[in-house]
Amino acid sequence: MALNWFKKLKTGLSKSASKVESAIASITGKKTIDQETLDEIEDQLILADLGVEVAGRITKKIKDQKFELNKNKEIEKIQIAKTLAEEIEQILLPLEQNLYEKVNTKPHVLLLAGVNGSGKTTTAAKIAEKFRLEKKSVVLAASDTFRAAAVEQLKTWGKRVGAQVVSGDEGGDSAAVAFRAFELAKKEDIDIVIIDTAGRLQNKKDLMEELTKTCRVVSKLDQEAPHQKVVVLDGTVGQNAHSQLKSFDESIGLTGMIITKLDGSAKGGVVVSLAEKYKIPIHAVGIGEGLDDLQIFEASSFSKALAGLD
Amino acid sequence: MFENLTDKLGNVFKGLTKKGALSESDVEKALKEVRTALLEADVALSVVREFIDKVKVRAVGEEVLRSVTPGQQVVKIVNDVLIEVLGSTESELLIDHAPPAVILLVGLQGSGKTTTAGKLAFHLKSKKRKKVMLASLDIYRPAAREQLRILGEQAEVLVLPEINGESPEKITKRAMAASKVQAIDVLILDTAGRTTLDTAMMSEAREVFKLSKPSETLLVADAMTGQDAVQTAKAFSELIEISGVVLTRSDGDARGGAALSMRSVTGCPIKFVGVSEKLDGLEQFYPERAAGRILDMGDVVSLVEKAAETIAEEDAAQMMKRMSQGSFDMNDMLKQIGQLKKMGGLGGIMSMLPGIGKLQKQMAANNFNDKAISKQEAIIYSMTKKERVNVSLLNASRRKRIASGSGTAVSDVNRLVKQQQDMARMMKKMGKMGGLGGFKNMMSSLGGGSPDPVSVDSQNSVMDANKMAELQKMMGGNMPNLGNMANRFGSQGLPGLGGKPSRKRR
Numbered sequence: 001m002a003l004n005w006f007k008k009l010k011t012g013l014s015k016s017a018s019k020v021e022s023a024i025a026s027i028t029g030k031k032t033i034d035q036e037t038l039d040e041i042e043d044q045l046i047l048a049d050l051g052v053e054v055a056g057r058i059t060k061k062i063k064d065q066k067f068e069l070n071k072n073k074e075i076e077k078i079q080i081a082k083t084l085a086e087e088i089e090q091i092l093l094p095l096e097q098n099l100y101e102k103v104n105t106k107p108h109v110l111l112l113a114g115v116n117g118s119g120k121t122t123t124a125a126k127i128a129e130k131f132r133l134e135k136k137s138v139v140l141a142a143s144d145t146f147r148a149a150a151v152e153q154l155k156t157w158g159k160r161v162g163a164q165v166v167s168g169d170e171g172g173d174s175a176a177v178a179f180r181a182f183e184l185a186k187k188e189d190i191d192i193v194i195i196d197t198a199g200r201l202q203n204k205k206d207l208m209e210e211l212t213k214t215c216r217v218v219s220k221l222d223q224e225a226p227h228q229k230v231v232v233l234d235g236t237v238g239q240n241a242h243s244q245l246k247s248f249d250e251s252i253g254l255t256g257m258i259i260t261k262l263d264g265s266a267k268g269g270v271v272v273s274l275a276e277k278y279k280i281p282i283h284a285v286g287i288g289e290g291l292d293d294l295q296i297f298e299a300s301s302f303s304k305a306l307a308g309l310d
Numbered sequence: 311m312f313e314n315l316t317d318k319l320g321n322v323f324k325g326l327t328k329k330g331a332l333s334e335s336d337v338e339k340a341l342k343e344v345r346t347a348l349l350e351a352d353v354a355l356s357v358v359r360e361f362i363d364k365v366k367v368r369a370v371g372e373e374v375l376r377s378v379t380p381g382q383q384v385v386k387i388v389n390d391v392l393i394e395v396l397g398s399t400e401s402e403l404l405i406d407h408a409p410p411a412v413i414l415l416v417g418l419q420g421s422g423k424t425t426t427a428g429k430l431a432f433h434l435k436s437k438k439r440k441k442v443m444l445a446s447l448d449i450y451r452p453a454a455r456e457q458l459r460i461l462g463e464q465a466e467v468l469v470l471p472e473i474n475g476e477s478p479e480k481i482t483k484r485a486m487a488a489s490k491v492q493a494i495d496v497l498i499l500d501t502a503g504r505t506t507l508d509t510a511m512m513s514e515a516r517e518v519f520k521l522s523k524p525s526e527t528l529l530v531a532d533a534m535t536g537q538d539a540v541q542t543a544k545a546f547s548e549l550i551e552i553s554g555v556v557l558t559r560s561d562g563d564a565r566g567g568a569a570l571s572m573r574s575v576t577g578c579p580i581k582f583v584g585v586s587e588k589l590d591g592l593e594q595f596y597p598e599r600a601a602g603r604i605l606d607m608g609d610v611v612s613l614v615e616k617a618a619e620t621i622a623e624e625d626a627a628q629m630m631k632r633m634s635q636g637s638f639d640m641n642d643m644l645k646q647i648g649q650l651k652k653m654g655g656l657g658g659i660m661s662m663l664p665g666i667g668k669l670q671k672q673m674a675a676n677n678f679n680d681k682a683i684s685k686q687e688a689i690i691y692s693m694t695k696k697e698r699v700n701v702s703l704l705n706a707s708r709r710k711r712i713a714s715g716s717g718t719a720v721s722d723v724n725r726l727v728k729q730q731q732d733m734a735r736m737m738k739k740m741g742k743m744g745g746l747g748g749f750k751n752m753m754s755s756l757g758g759g760s761p762d763p764v765s766v767d768s769q770n771s772v773m774d775a776n777k778m779a780e781l782q783k784m785m786g787g788n789m790p791n792l793g794n795m796a797n798r799f800g801s802q803g804l805p806g807l808g809g810k811p812s813r814k815r816r
Contacts, residue, residue, distance in 0.1 A: 043355060049536040052349045116559065116587070117420030117532065146587065148428075148464070149457035156452030201562040234420060238352030238536025240564040261419060270536060289450070 033080075038063050041084075048269035048306065049238055054276060058087050078309075085300075085307035088272055092282070092299035095275050097256060099283035099296065100130065102228060107139075107185035109193045109218060109225040111178070112258075113211055113248055114232035116199030119260035119286055121150065123232050124196040125157035126286070126294035132161050136191040141181030142167040143174040143214060144198035154196055161291065164190070174198060174210060175217040182221050195226065202247030212251050228255045230283060235261040235268035242270075245278050260286035263293070267306060319347055323385050337369050337384065344388070352567030354540040357395065357574045364391045389601055395570055396597035401554065401579040405440070405525050410489035410497040412522045416515055416550060417530035418542060419503030422558035422584060424454060426530050427500040428461030429584065429592035430556075435467050436590075440495040445470035445485035447478035447518060448502040458500055464589055468492065478502070478514055482521045499524070512549055519550055527552045528581065531572060534564040540571045547576040557595070558584035569600060638734035640698035644690045647683055688716040689726050701727055 038059050045055035067079050110127065112120045121144070128138045140163050144150035151167045158165035166181035168174070178195045185193045197214060200207035218225050231248045233241055248254055259268045262285050271282065282297045322343045341362050348358045368387045405411035413430065415423045427444055434440040444462045448454035455472050462469035470485045482499065489497045499522060504511040519527065529552045531543055546552060555572045560583040572580055580595040690698065692715035697703050704712075704727060706720075713720045 046349055047355050047537050047541075049352075049538055052346050115534070115562070117422055119420055147425075147457070148460035149453040152453035152456045153451070201559060203561075203563040234532070234534075236418060236532070236536060236539035236542070237534050238539070238564075238567065239350055240352070240534040240562070241536075243563050244534075267538065269538070 033063060033067070041080075045269070048267060050269045051239055051273040054091075054273040058084065061087055081307045081309050085303045085309050088306055089299050089303035091272055091275050092303060095279065095282045096297055096299045097281035097283060099127070099228075099230070099256065099258070100134075102255075103192070105222075105224065105227055107182065107190055107193050108227050109182055109185075109195065109222070110228040110230065111195040111197065111215065111218070111226040111252070112230055112232055113197050113252065114199060115201055115234070115244055116147075118199065118232045118234040118237075120144075120199065120232045121153050121157065121196050122289070123258055123260060123286060123294060124154065124194045125161055126291055127194055128157070128161045128163045128192075129291040130294065131192050132163070137189075138163040138192045138194060139181050139185050139188075139190050140165045141178045141193060141195040143177045143195050145170055145172045145174045145177065146198045150198065163194075175214040178214050179217050179221070182218055182225065186221065202244050208247060208251040211248075215252050229253060230255065231257045231280075233257055233259050233268070233271075235259050235286075237270060239270065239273075241274055242277065245274055245280065249278065249280065254280050256281040256283040258282075258284045258286065258294070259297075263287045269306065271302075272306075319344065319388070322347065323388075334370055337366070340384070341366055341369075348567065348570070352534075352536050352540075352564070352571070354537060354567075354571035354575055357571045360574065361391060361395060361570075364394070392570070392601035393598055395574055396600055397573050397579045398597060400594060400596045401581055402594075403434075403526055403581060404553070405434075405438075405496050407525065410443070410486070410494045411526075412486075412524040413496060413498045414519060414522060414524040414527045415498065415500050415530055415556075416527065416546060416552070417503060418532070418539065419451075421503065421530045421532045422556075423503065423530045424448070424457050424461065424500050425587070426528075426556050426558060426582075426584060426592070427458060427498050428465055429589055430582070431462065431467045431498055432465035432589045433582075433592050434496050435465060441493065442467040442496045442498065443470060443485065443489050443492070443494045444468070444498050444500065445481060446472075446500045447481050448500060449476070449478060449481075450502045454500075454502070461589070468494070479517050479521060482518050486522060497522075515550055524553075526554060526581075528554050528556050529572075529576065529578070530556045530558060531568060533557050533560045533566065533568050533583075534562060535568040535571075540568065540575050543572060544575045547578065552576060552578055554578050554581035556580075556582045556584065556592075561585045561591070566600075569595075573597075638730070640690050640693060640701065640730060643730050643733065644687065644698070647687050647690075650683065651680070685716070685718060685722065686726055689713075689718055689723055692716040701730060 041062060042055050042059040045058060046052060050058070062080060062083055065083055067076075067083075112124055114120050124140060128140060131138050138161070140154055140158050142151040142154045142165055144154075145168050148170075151165075151170070155165045155167070157163075164184070166177060166184060168177040168180075174197065178193075178197075181193050181195065184190065195214070195218070197211060198207075200211065202208065215226055215229065229252050231245060231254050233244065237244070245254070245257065257274075257280055259271055259282070262268055268285070274280070275282065282299075284294050284297050285302075287293050287295060322340050344365070345358055345362050348361065349355065353361070365384075365387055368391075369384050403413070405413065415427055415430075417423050424446070427446075431442045431444050434442050442465075444458055444467060446455040446458040448458075459469045459472070470481070470488055473481075473484075476484070478501070485497055485499065488494075499518065501515060501518065502511065504515065527550060529543060529546055532539070535543075543555075555576060555578055557569055557572065557580055560566075560569075569580060569583075572578075580597075582592050583595050585591045585593055689712060692712045693704075697708065697712075704723075709720050709723045709727075713723050716723075
């Protein structure tokens with residue numbers, strides 16, 4: 001599984017990785033890393049969405065490294081790529097956390113939040129599928145009562161993964177939907193409740209309050225619920241991810257994040273700077289449209305792929 | 311969406327504008343900061359490089375260093391280059407040839423294509439009087455077609471009925487045929503989201519492109535897009551010939567880097583920006599105004615247009631008349647609150663005003679928001695008809711009744727009454743001065759009367775509660791005035807307000 005994931009992610013990351021690689025390739029034949037090469041590496045890290053600050057810091061670390069010369073008295077590019085991967089892994093490793101290892105209550109309530117179009121509904125379905133494979137029963141709460149056909153979308157997925165879907169009226173109270181789903185789970189002895197909330201931009205105060213309310217209402221049935229509050233980030237997002245993470249964390253207190261759409265050209269380099277700033281665990285990555293395309297996050301594979309290492 | 315970038319650039323320029331003379335190293339240093347600010351705003355690296363080079367060449371010229379206000383000069387250069395990068399003119403949709411004109415929407419997954427399709431249909435129907443049909447080619451995402459159907463119903467346009475098991479190519483052919491039969495002006499095709507790696511889907515898009523020969527192929531892109539996704543946009547524009555960009559989620563707090571990048575990377579103009587989740591949340595994109603907003607020079611033109619759209623001419627004329635007579639009662643105030651709300655609330659209006667970035671945050675911090683306005687509305691609704699016309703009736707017991715009726719405190723009622731009286735006084739004065747004069751007054755008291763964004767900033771930071779109240783008065787008090795002004799100048803293209811708003815404000 002891990003290998004498969006790595007392969008898939010590597011394909012997804014290939015574009016950005018090749019950029020980093022090309023930067024590294026440019027030093028072949030040189031005995032020292034000159035400023036020009038360092039600038040190039042920094043630029044490539046910026047292009048990979050790591051952000052100016054983190055890119056600068058990692059570049060500086062590479063500058064400070066003493067690299068061994070090979071017999072032609074050249075630095076081997078693989079050394080630099082390794083250093084790069086190590087630096088990134090160091091940042092990410094403490095936040096690697098399996099999404100499913102925290103599931104120890106019943107019913108376990110997992111809430112998904114995020115901006116519009118980040119992939120919450122698809123992710124909800126993928127998580128439900130994973131639980132189904134573990135022979136656990138799931139109820140999906142279609143808390144997106146705003147967007148046209150959001151409920152239908154989740155219902156379609158629900159059918160495919162064999163999960164019940166609780167929904168309300170369009171434009172109805174989204175917190176109530178979540179509450180009813182939880183109630184149902186308690187009554188029918190269902191293992192998992194996944195709350196799929198409406199997408200919202202993090203600067204819309206009212207909508208963020210609605211999210212807080214959903215959590216508050218759910219907690220009336222169980223103080224600990226929702227047990228997991230996970231933000232779904234679009235892998236193609238840039239530095240705005242910082243603002244997203246901060247706002248969602250402030251409004252509901254996040255327990256983790258999932259990065260989606262890493263099968264495209266995007267590689268979610270912003271995760272590295274997010275990891276530095278906010279100590280929010282990274283659970284999983286979405287790498288395709290298939291139900292099994294949600295994979296546990298592994299810092300080392302991710303870092304290696306980002307640095308273009310095999 | 312540009313506020314954050316504005317703040318950053320504002321700080322850079324603050325350092326510059328304070329100096330009497332600039333050395334080359336001053337400019338160099340400032341530009342380095344500009345580079346960082348732009349990169350943090352997700353402006354594509356290639357675009358940042360080009361941008362900085364352009365500014366540098368012009369800014370280091372002797373002209374700048376010797377000018378009286380070198381800092382201002384640099385700000386002007388940055389503004390000019392911004393406009394160049396954003397595209398210098400707005401571009402309309404080209405849909406006026408033989409019907410049906412086809413608009414093809416493409417983009418990454420979750421960029422907002424379907425919502426944009428609905429908004430575009432609504433825009434074309436309500437503002438351009440076109441007969442529109444929507445058709446979804448997204449056979450992959452569950453309920454995507456359902457979503458478009460619902461949006462079509464909300465926009466009251468035709469939606470091509472679904473037939474299960476059809477390929478996107480087949481749907482395209484059917485949509486084309488149906489449009490001809492039903493005399494449709496514009497057919498909007500919503501495609502499935504894709505990723506660049508997916509060659510099968512890309513070739514499908516190319517096939518649809520060939521079949522439908524679209525008049526417009528719009529790339530729908532998220533304003534929060536990062537560096538790498540800009541490359542995706544480039545890949546798209548290379549594979550399918552796109553004609554324009556729609557930038558969605560521009561109402562978020564993304565720093566607007568994507569707006570700067572998209573144009574130069576794709577070589578296509580940004581035609582629209584998505585500004586809300588609602589059906590009417592689609593606005594035409596004006597490069598000059600956007601540049602002005604980035605540098606916090608405001609977007610007065612949009613504001614005036616919005617006012618003109620919202621406020622009926624007769625209403626404005628009647629209000630003007632009443633104002634000049636000094637009869638401004640609670641009913642008038644209620645009407646104004648209604649207009650204010652229609653225009654997108656305080657937040658919507660404020661975002662278009664110059665020098666207001668900081669002020670907006672202060673307003674939020676002081677709980678001065680649309681809620682406060684709704685409260686005022688509630689208070690007025692709790693008055694009797696007589697009281698609304700004649701405020702002097704309001705004695706202590708009446709005020710108490712109104713407070714409990716509207717769920718507020720007596721002090722809130724008192725404040726409102728005082729406000730209304732102040733406003734009536736001001737209205738009378740302004741009515742005599744004439745619309746434009748009053749408007750200028752308002753602008754100067756709002757922005758400190760200075761076209762220099764930096765000094766505006768420093769003024770805003772000392773704005774206290776009094777000033778806040780004054781502002782509230784101004785905001786509420788000037789709407790009909792604005793509307794009137796827009797009506798007066800509408801046909802002549804708003805003299806004195808075109809171009810860079812900051813310059814013409816005085």
